[in-house]
Every structure is written in C-alpha cells, then in structure tokens.
Amino acid sequence: MGEHKRIGILTSGGDCAGLNPVIRAVVRRAVRGYNWEVLGICRSTLGLMADPPEVLHLAVDDIDRLLTMGGTILGTTNKGDPFAFPMPDGSLRDRSEDIIAGYHKLGLDALIGIGGDGSLAILRRICQQGNLNLVGIPKTIDNDVAITERSIGFDTAVNIATEALDRLHFTAASHNRVMILEVMGRDAGHIALNAGIAGGANIILIPEIPYSLDNVCAKIRERQAKGKHFCVVIISEAVCDQEGELIQYTDRFGQCRFGGVGEYLAEKIAVATGAETRVTVLGHIQRGGIPSPLDRLVASAFGVAAVDLIANEQYDKVVTWQNRQVVPIPISEAIGQYGAVNPQGTLIKTARGLSICLGD
Template sequence: MGKRIGLLTSGGDCAGLNAVIRAVVRRAHHGYDFDVVGIRKGTHGLLARPVEVEELKPEHDDTALLRLGGTVLGTTNKGDPFAFPMPDGSLKDRSEEIVEGFHALDLDALIGVGGDGSLKILSRLALQGGIPFVGIPKTIDNDVARTERAVGYTTAVATATEALDRLQPTAASHDRVMVLELMGRDAGHIAIAAGVAGGADVVLIPEITWTLPTVARHVKDLRVAGRNFALVVAAEAAQPAGVDSDVIQAAGGVGHWLAVELGRVTGAETRVTVLGHVQRGGVPNAEDRLLGSALGVHAVDLVAQGRTGRMVAWWNREVIDVPLEEVVAVPSVVDPHGPLVRTARGLGICLGDTL
C-alpha cells in the first residue's frame, strides 16, 4: 500500500517553491505511487479545523507550475505555534493542535519547505509529535546551515544585480550616490553576491563592522579619481558601528539613514532604493528551478527509504542529506574571510571597515 505524504511551505515566500512542490508530487506519484496531501498556509493549515488541505495530483503539476513564483499552497511567517499570539494579547502554546492536525490526516510523513526559523519550528514539532519529517531549505537569505544554497537565493541575487544594472546609468547621468538596501535579516549573502556581480563600490553586511567615515572617505576618493557617481549596497541588518539601532529605525532603515548621512558628510546628491519584497517575487531562474527539483526528488526518496529527521541539501555539486539537529543549531552567515569577501576586497570594493 502506498504512503501518504504531507507537504507544506513555511516562512517567507521565494522563487522556486512551486518547482519543489512539482518535484515532490511527480516523484511521489511516478516513482512510488504515493499520495501527496498539500497543507495550505504552512502550519496554520494544521491549526485550522477542519485542517486546510488539498490532494495534489500529477495533472495539477504541468510545466506552468515550474515557472510560477510564490507558492500555490500559501505560506505564513507569523505565529510561532509554541508562543502563538492570541486576540487578547496573550501567547499560547498551540503546538499540540498542529500535531493533532497532522495525525488526523492519516499521513505517513511530512515534507516541509522552510528557512532557518521555519525548519527549527518544524523540527521541534516533529520531535514532539513523533512525525517522520524531511526538510527542504528555502530562503532568499541563504542562511540555512549545511547547504551551499537554499531555494530562492539565486533568483534574489539576480534581481538585486539587475537593480544595480538599472541604478548605475541613472546614477552616472545625474552625478549621484545611489544606495540600494537589500534583504538580509541576519546575513549579508545577497548583498555581497549582488554587490560583486553588479559592480558596487561599497557593500555593507552585518558580518563586518563598518563606520560612516570609512564609507564617506571611499565615496570622496572615487570623486577625486574622476568618478561622478557611486553605488552603495547595504544589507538591511548592516548596523553601523557607534549608532544606536533606534536611530536607524527612526530613519526608516539603514538605507535611508545612510543616504542622508552620506549626503551630509560628502556633499553628494544621494538617492535610496529599498528593493524589499521585489527580491522574493517573480519567475524563478533556471538555477532555482533545478535546485528545487533536485531537492524535492531527494526528499521523497528519503521518505520512501524511511530516512526521516533529515534535511536535503546541495553540497559540492551533489544532492546530500544531513541530520536536522545539525541544521538548526546555528545559521549560516557570510564568512568575513571567505571567498566572496576576498573577491570584493580584491576588486577594491569598500566593506566599510578599516582593512
């Protein structure tokens, strides 16, 4: 008798999630004759009564799904089930309700697609409820440990790089300093990659301590050398040394604060672009489609083999799987001495520090 697999997407959306859904459905049906039950709105679908689910059939997974951004199952990045916000303002542990929702579906295993935070929650729920669970990493921030890439990251980098391609000519036309703020709640992977690929002059990430005077000096040096514009990239979590976070927040974020302060210190005309959720949406690029497909297939294979409690990953040009406890222990941030940082420094990109 074939197995019944539950599938959900959790946390913020990104490009490539539907490629994962398609791969899971196709591998389950064509490879093992398994049924796949799609759980809507992440863990919120398991909280609802009745639970919010839909049977995912092969006829629903044509190639159009591969090209579609977002997630057809819906998702949520709010409401930690272990401290769920209630209407009266209190917090309630609703984790057991989710476990009950899973078991009510008579499922043999759960495949969850999530980022660093979502995988921690799903792993904890699986341990509590005895749920055979396989995780698939997705996040534009690329901060999931034990995988070189997560689904959604390369499309986000491509989008950020395109933004720099568009900002450069207008910066040069108007003699301006353009500040581009990118997502990166805890890690600067998008900023450093897009900054190198998009020819930025300054890249600021949370992993490297930076100061306004260092950045201003670099912008001034560019002008002395004959350049009439500059491109500055900042991850949203790139906090300047010696500046209180409340000041940054009051300014509307690091991008707005930096644009104002650079204008004040250097005398340059500045503009700021906060790319925001544009980095999440849109058509997934080929790399995210490939990665999502490969990880989705391997996740179903693990369920078929009874090898749960693991996350599928991409490592050294291969699909592997690793224990979940190793994944949720610590996030993956930019190595200040790693290849991308060395490349940036080698290209003369200012990282805002004194090196």
C-alpha cells in the same frame, strides 16, 4: 512501487521564488515514482491546526505550471509560534497538539516541511513531540542555513538585486549621484555581497563587517578625484548605524522590522561629501517573480531527494546542497549552526581584490 503512502507538504516562513518548483518535484516523484498520494497543507501549520485540516489534493496534471511560478500555491505564514499561539482573547496557547492531531486526521505517513532554520526548528520540535515523520527542505533568500551551500530562493533574490544595480549604474552616471540600494538580509549579508560583486558596486556594506563612515566617504572622494562623480552602493538592511545600533521601525502590528539604513547612510554621505544621494529600497521585490533557472534546478533536486528519503524511511533529515550534489543531514545539524558571511571567505577576498570598499 513499495508500500502506498500519503504524504503532506507545507511551506513555512517567508515566501520566495522556488517554492512552487519544489511542490511540483515532490508531486511528480511521489505520484509517478511511487504511486503515492500528496496533500498540500494550506497556510503552513495553520492548515494543520484547522478542523478539518485545510489541504489541497495535488495531482500530476495540476502542477506542471508551477515550475515558473513564484510564491507558493499552498500559502505560508511567519507569524504565530505554535507553542505560544496568540488567541482572539489575547492569551497565548500551546497548539502543538492540534497540529499533531491534524497530521493524524489526514492519515499522513510523512511530512515534508520547506522552511528556514527557524521554521525547521519549530517543525522538528512538533514532530518529535508527536513522533511524526519529517523531512526538511531549506529555503531562504538570505542563504543563512549554514550546512547547505544553497537555499531555495537565494539565487533569484541575487539576480533581482543585481539587475537593480545594473539599472542604477546608468542613472547614477547620468546625474553624478551616489545611488544606494538597500537589500534584504535579516542577519546575513549574502545578498548584498553576491549582488554587489556581480553588479559592479563600488561600496558593499554587510552586517558581518563593521564599517566606518569615514572610509565610505573616502572611497567616494577618491572616485571624485579621478573624475568619477558617481558611486553605486549596496547595503544590507541589517547593517547598523555608526553607534552600532540596528535601524528598525515598529509596524502597525507592533512588530519590529529592519529598514531605513539606506536613508541613514544617504544623509550622512550627503553631509560629509556634498554628493547628491538617492536611495532605492528593493524590499519584497526580491522575494517575488519567476524563479531563476538555478533555483528551479535546486528546487527540483531537493524535491526528488526528499521523497526518496521518505521511501527509504530516513526521517528527521534535511536535504542540502554540497559540492554540486544533494546530501541529506540530520535536521539538528542544519538548525544548530548559522550561515553568516565569512569575513575571510572567498567572496570577501574577491571584493577586496576588485577594490570594492567594504567600509572597514
């Protein structure tokens, strides 16, 4: 079995389907494969900042239910930079050393961090500062971690968006409407592109390909001329308006959020074509629900591989999915690139080959 270890695991950034299956896989492999102890860190780095640290002792008998459970039993956060952490008095404080101290208080031999490129960059900086052992697992519904073909949560999000398109087709046809589905995608259009092709959208708009309202309306008129008086559109929340500006709003916490491009486009289309338009904003529904079989498979493979990396003392690595297998690479490579949609890639060529309008 080798040396006994105590490892920690945390989930960071936005939640998504597939996080709990990763936790399950890590516990099963670590406990049954190596007879190690696994501590779940609650609320990401906030749990390590707490004194005493907030943890769950994870046993095999407690985690089988996690395979089909959405979200994360450990909780997560995507607020508060540990290097400039907001304090109650309004000041900002570097709390990275508190996180390092929490790691040592728990007697951890290694930490598994599940996050996107931003979360992994912060975790890596802290672990390098404290000489802590870190292994990363990529998760994001946006699938924008460049070096991996798949991130946990992406497939489930695409499935949900595709189902929404399937349902919108019927009401669009019944009422001769233009139905617009606005989906998530902070900077990348992977969800819109994948779901749009799979769900038979007539128009797909993503931030990587600038669009013209004239081209969009021309597609709608073309369908009208053929007697098809309905149209289904999917648009990423990060698509800009015609002036090239992002459509954002400020929430009650003072943070800028994407949202509203669907309504913007609907109004423009209605004026230009006379078509009756309706908008559905899928929002956080894409993050929730039961993980898809593919997300469960990738999550399980990533969890097992991460534990095996620790067993072999291969730290500062992130597990990736490449050519149908798990490939560990340095975290610095994973966070050093951004995985936007390739405008000359296979799926873009597929969409064009299917006569789907991309707005350009």
